[in-house]
Amino acid sequence: MLLLAIFFVVPVVSLLLRSVTEPQLGLQNYETLIATTTYAKIFWNTFLVASVVTSVTILLGYPVAWLLSILPGRWAAIGFGIILLSMWTNLLARTYAWMVLLQSTGVINRALKALGIIDTPLQLINNLTGVTIGMVYIMLPFFILPLQATLRTIDPAVLQAASLCGAGRWQAFRRVLLPLSLPGILSGGLIVFVMSLGYFVTPALLGGTSNMMLAELIAQLVQSLLNWGLGGAAAFVLLVLTLALYALQVRLFGAPGREG
Amino acid sequence: MLLSFDRMGLLRWILVLITVLVMLFLILPVAFIVALSFGSSQWLAFPPPGWTLRWYHEFFADPRWMAAIWTSAKIGVLVMISSTLLALLTSFALVRGRFRGREALRAAFLTPMILPVVVVAVALYAFFLKIGLNGTLLGFVIAHTVLALPFAIIPISAALAGFDKSVEDAAILCGASPWEARLRITLPSIRHGLFAAMVFSFLVSWDEVVVAIFMASPTLQTMPVRIWGSLRQDLSPVIAAASSLLILLTLVMMLLAALLRKKADR
Amino acid sequence: MTDSAFLKIRNLGKSFGQVRAIEDISLEVPRGEFLTFLGPSGSGKSTTLYMLAGFLEPSKGDIQLEGRSILGLPSHKRNIGMVFQRYTLFMHLSVGENIAFPLRVRRRSAKEIHARVDEMLALVRLEGFRDRMPAALSGGQQQRVALARALAYDPPILLMDEPLSALDKKLREEIQTEIKRVHQQTGVTILYVTHDQEEALRLSDRIALFNNGRIEQIGSGIELYNDPITRFSAAFMGNSNFLQMKAENLRSGRADARFPDGTLIAQVPVHGLADGAGDGVLMVRPENIRIQPEAAAAGLPATINDVTFLGDCQLIAARTAWGEELSIRSPLSNSGHLPLQPGDKVRLTWQNAGSYLFL
Numbered sequence: 001m002l003l004l005a006i007f008f009v010v011p012v013v014s015l016l017l018r019s020v021t022e023p024q025l026g027l028q029n030y031e032t033l034i035a036t037t038t039y040a041k042i043f044w045n046t047f048l049v050a051s052v053v054t055s056v057t058i059l060l061g062y063p064v065a066w067l068l069s070i071l072p073g074r075w076a077a078i079g080f081g082i083i084l085l086s087m088w089t090n091l092l093a094r095t096y097a098w099m100v101l102l103q104s105t106g107v108i109n110r111a112l113k114a115l116g117i118i119d120t121p122l123q124l125i126n127n128l129t130g131v132t133i134g135m136v137y138i139m140l141p142f143f144i145l146p147l148q149a150t151l152r153t154i155d156p157a158v159l160q161a162a163s164l165c166g167a168g169r170w171q172a173f174r175r176v177l178l179p180l181s182l183p184g185i186l187s188g189g190l191i192v193f194v195m196s197l198g199y200f201v202t203p204a205l206l207g208g209t210s211n212m213m214l215a216e217l218i219a220q221l222v223q224s225l226l227n228w229g230l231g232g233a234a235a236f237v238l239l240v241l242t243l244a245l246y247a248l249q250v251r252l253f254g255a256p257g258r259e260g
Numbered sequence: 261m262l263l264s265f266d267r268m269g270l271l272r273w274i275l276v277l278i279t280v281l282v283m284l285f286l287i288l289p290v291a292f293i294v295a296l297s298f299g300s301s302q303w304l305a306f307p308p309p310g311w312t313l314r315w316y317h318e319f320f321a322d323p324r325w326m327a328a329i330w331t332s333a334k335i336g337v338l339v340m341i342s343s344t345l346l347a348l349l350t351s352f353a354l355v356r357g358r359f360r361g362r363e364a365l366r367a368a369f370l371t372p373m374i375l376p377v378v379v380v381a382v383a384l385y386a387f388f389l390k391i392g393l394n395g396t397l398l399g400f401v402i403a404h405t406v407l408a409l410p411f412a413i414i415p416i417s418a419a420l421a422g423f424d425k426s427v428e429d430a431a432i433l434c435g436a437s438p439w440e441a442r443l444r445i446t447l448p449s450i451r452h453g454l455f456a457a458m459v460f461s462f463l464v465s466w467d468e469v470v471v472a473i474f475m476a477s478p479t480l481q482t483m484p485v486r487i488w489g490s491l492r493q494d495l496s497p498v499i500a501a502a503s504s505l506l507i508l509l510t511l512v513m514m515l516l517a518a519l520l521r522k523k524a525d526r
Numbered sequence: 527m528t529d530s531a532f533l534k535i536r537n538l539g540k541s542f543g544q545v546r547a548i549e550d551i552s553l554e555v556p557r558g559e560f561l562t563f564l565g566p567s568g569s570g571k572s573t574t575l576y577m578l579a580g581f582l583e584p585s586k587g588d589i590q591l592e593g594r595s596i597l598g599l600p601s602h603k604r605n606i607g608m609v610f611q612r613y614t615l616f617m618h619l620s621v622g623e624n625i626a627f628p629l630r631v632r633r634r635s636a637k638e639i640h641a642r643v644d645e646m647l648a649l650v651r652l653e654g655f656r657d658r659m660p661a662a663l664s665g666g667q668q669q670r671v672a673l674a675r676a677l678a679y680d681p682p683i684l685l686m687d688e689p690l691s692a693l694d695k696k697l698r699e700e701i702q703t704e705i706k707r708v709h710q711q712t713g714v715t716i717l718y719v720t721h722d723q724e725e726a727l728r729l730s731d732r733i734a735l736f737n738n739g740r741i742e743q744i745g746s747g748i749e750l751y752n753d754p755i756t757r758f759s760a761a762f763m764g765n766s767n768f769l770q771m772k773a774e775n776l777r778s779g780r781a782d783a784r785f786p787d788g789t790l791i792a793q794v795p796v797h798g799l800a801d802g803a804g805d806g807v808l809m810v811r812p813e814n815i816r817i818q819p820e821a822a823a824a825g826l827p828a829t830i831n832d833v834t835f836l837g838d839c840q841l842i843a844a845r846t847a848w849g850e851e852l853s854i855r856s857p858l859s860n861s862g863h864l865p866l867q868p869g870d871k872v873r874l875t876w877q878n879a880g881s882y883l884f885l
Contacts, residue, residue, distance in 0.1 A: 063282075085514065110306075429610070444627075
């Protein structure tokens with residue numbers, strides 16, 4: 001308990017204190033963050049990427065979770081195996097794979113060229129496209145696994161009842177299945193969004209210097225520029241955003257990790 | 261119907277198509293890295309012009325990689341021990357304790373899991389600069405323990421909550437002192453939770469990048485820090501070899517976990 | 527009687543904050559007795575047991591075993607055996623190791639332990655189960671192993687906290703027989719908690735009836751049933767009818783009961799407040815009521831509501847003139863000449879010895 005206090009609470013609080021005391025007492029660091037266009041652009045980038053990543057993850061993840069929840073045992077097991085393997089594989093190893101795959105001489109560009117779809121290589125890396133692809137890749141398991149658990153709890157009889165009531169496929173989906181799975185979608189989506197906001201490794205490696213995101217900015221302000229005040233302020237913004245969204249999550253869907 | 265695989269008609273094939281594509285999306289990069297690590301092209305051409313073990317030779321011959329593995333393993337084991345022990349004590353307080361603010365305390369212990377790692381990393385970095393723990397083994401272990409603790413507390417608390425305290429009471433009435441009962445009865449009964457906590461703690465430390473980047477010094481680098489550094493320089497195939505070894509480790513861990521679960525079920 | 531001092535509970539009380547779980551309990555248990563704590567949930571019977579086990583500390587009072595207070599001893603030094611409500615076998619140890627556990631913590635020799643485990647397995651008729659794991663056992667078998675474990679170190683007292691409540695009815699009766707046999711075979715003093723009066727009657731030498739943190743009445747099953755001294759005992763044990771009435775002419779433990787319709791029944795034994803007349807109830811067991819024709823000279827007038835044929839007897843619901851419901855359990859022969867129909871007017875009589883006034 002003491003350890004957590006000393007090595008977690010104290011450092012975080014003292015970092016936040018520095019944001020209002022360095023270089024002098026006041027909120028000027030927060031003013032700088034808001035007023036400077038470079039920083040404003042970084043906030044914009046962060047929100048943009050987090051939103052796009054969340055949307056794409058939901059669109060791709062929902063059908064997969066749906067199918068996994070109804071697939072017979074053996075096939076579902078293979079699906080879970082793949083998801084878990086990808087999720088547990090070292091983050092850097094996975095990011096490295098995308099760096100190689102996405103580079104202008106990489107497999108994807110060469111394949112597209114060979115197929116005659118493009119003439120000049122697409123710029124897939126060192127921009128937000130690369131970041132988005134890499135992040136969706138990392139976030140998909142975090143969305144699919146909880147959602148399929150939610151879907152599994154839906155009684156198929158409910159849908160049979162809906163169809164007996166005269167609902168067609170589309171109606172049954174829109175009026176029954178979708179509303180029933182909405183808590184799972186929102187909860188999973190919120191997790192993905194929160195994680196994306198503060199993600200560091202993938203944006204740093206796939207994003208390039210001109211497309212920084214918030215986490216990277218914090219690291220750079222502190223490590224390279226030694227601007228603790230501004231870094232602390234940016235960290236505080238990220239912290240507040242995260243905790244607020246987390247509180248929303250707990251409020252709506254209960255605290256995580258409370259099985260048993 | 262929509263929740264019955266056999267009766268979905270055309271929709272079934274749309275779902276299957278999307279799922280197969282997503283699965284390929286998830287698995288191909290992993291397979292791709294493994295293939296590259298055996299490819300003979302220095303420039304990571306794919307498909308490779310030939311096959312070689314050269315990158316693995318280079319990896320194992322490089323003392324810096326070996327040092328990084330050793331450092332990671334050392335830190336991982338220490339974190340595994342400290343985080344599991346602390347989580348055990350904390351879980352006893354959280355599950356058995358009857359005091360006000362128990363839920364708040366529980367939430368506090370889980371926050372390192374929710375906060376963006378970069379905030380924790382920067383905060384610890386600043387703090388360790390002041391007390392001179394940056395670039396030390398102790399600093400690494402403390403920082404990673406903070407991060408690993410929630411992942412150890414969750415399985416141990418769950419196991420402890422599922423363990424009937426009457427069993428411990430029974431042992432005490434049998435004549436075992438409270439400590440003896442905990443050691444001989446309670447601990448073996450929650451061993452699956454303890455084991456999960458150990459595995460998670462080790463993996464959190466072993467795979468952790470962000471805090472490690474801040475903590476590391478040129479002489480003390482973990483495996484992820486070393487990969488990170490190399491990635492920023494070039495995309496050498498040696499990294500593919502290193503990554504493949506990490507993937508192998510993941511596979512072994514997964515198989516081990518599956519095996520243990522099967523054993524536990526029986 | 528030196529033996530009556532074997533286990534003594536004196537003015538025991540327990541409060542949890544403002545809530546008083548045990549008001550005041552005093553009890554003496556002779557060696558070798560099977561005493562059951564019977565009562566509704568929350569009446570304090572388990573709390574008393576847990577204070578005996580040392581898991582709860584009494585707020586007041588004393589517990590003495592063979593003349594010495596055991597309150598200062600921690601649970602593991604009290605040398606008391608206990609079988610719990612839930613299954614408490616050590617799941618990671620085999621049946622044999624479970625029974626051996628108390629002996630191992632007492633550092634007995636391997637040879638002695640082996641012999642003792644054999645003996646215990648034979649006692650609960652689980653020979654051949656020594657190397658099984660608890661997970662492979664049925665609930666009944668698990669509780670038998672728990673019983674063997676609790677007796678392995680020859681404790682002077684065995685506590686049993688609703689040990690059969692998780693089992694189904696048939697299995698429960700089977701193990702009740704086992705417990706009774708083990709009690710006779712070992713002569714251990716047993717304190718047994720249950721809320722099932724049939725179980726209590728079946729097993730015990732004496733029953734302590736708990737209510738609101740007090741012992742309402744203590745005695746053999748027959749005493750509790752035939753001679754309840756409080757309204758609660760009368761209501762809890764078996765079925766009973768309570769009729770409101772006014773007591774008159776109270777003297778030397780008897781009184782006349784005047785019912786709202788004016789009927790008078792003289793000389794009924796009285797329990798409860800013995801001073802002065804007043805409002806009270808008359809208790810009479812359903813099987814003690816006789817049904818007489820309306821024309822009979824004496825008895826309480828009533829109307830038949832419902833007749834249910836139960837094979838060996840019939841259950842009759844009747845209503846008094848002022849609207850109170852009574853149930854009557856009557857052997858067919860007793861009213862064989864009276865084919866009863868709902869709506870029939872009858873008179874009800876009973877022996878005074880089988881009824882009580884509670885004031």
